[in-house]
Amino acid sequence: MSSHSTPSGTGRKLTMVVVGLAALITAMLCAFALPSLHSGPHHVPVGITGSPQAVEALRENADGPEWDVRHYETADAVEAAVKEGDISGGLAVTAQGVDLYTATAGGPRPPALSTRWARSSPHRTGRGSPSTTWCRSLTTTPGAPG
Numbered sequence: 001m002s003s004h005s006t007p008s009g010t011g012r013k014l015t016m017v018v019v020g021l022a023a024l025i026t027a028m029l030c031a032f033a034l035p036s037l038h039s040g041p042h043h044v045p046v047g048i049t050g051s052p053q054a055v056e057a058l059r060e061n062a063d064g065p066e067w068d069v070r071h072y073e074t075a076d077a078v079e080a081a082v083k084e085g086d087i088s089g090g091l092a093v094t095a096q097g098v099d100l101y102t103a104t105a106g107g108p109r110p111p112a113l114s115t116r117w118a119r120s121s122p123h124r125t126g127r128g129s130p131s132t133t134w135c136r137s138l139t140t141t142p143g144a145p146g
Contacts, residue, residue, distance in 0.1 A: 044066060045070060046062070046069055047077075047089075047101075048070070049071070049077065049078050049090070049093070050092060051093065054093035055093070070087060075092035075094070082103050
């Protein structure tokens with residue numbers, strides 16, 4: 001008969017190695033998975049202009065941490081702010097519909113979000129039909145912040 005003897009503590013060492021590797025793998029998975037839980041937009045600066053009723057409706061539609069809504073007096077002011085890089089997009093509500101201004105240099109995400117915001121806008125034309133949305137992609141000025 002052969003007798004196999006194991007050194008004392010081998011079982012404990014093996015258990016510690018398995019537990020340690022399991023903890024390491026869990027930490028690595030969390031490092032890659034947890035950032036996606038908070039990956040939405042946060043305080044994206046956008047500008048709006050239009051009638052007080054339209055501006056208020058858009059503010060209510062943009063309620064939440066996603067948007068930093070800034071009011072401008074005219075559509076030209078919104079366009080200038082986009083070109084200067086102060087805001088990543090803007091909406092100008094007119095009697096003809098909604099004009100959407102987007103900064104193309106900010107990457108694809110903010111313009112896509114601004115477009116979604118404009119299309120979900122509760123603003124309607126006087127005839128009760130959905131308003132028309134016109135999109136104007138603007139290039140920011142070189143050296144502008146943002």
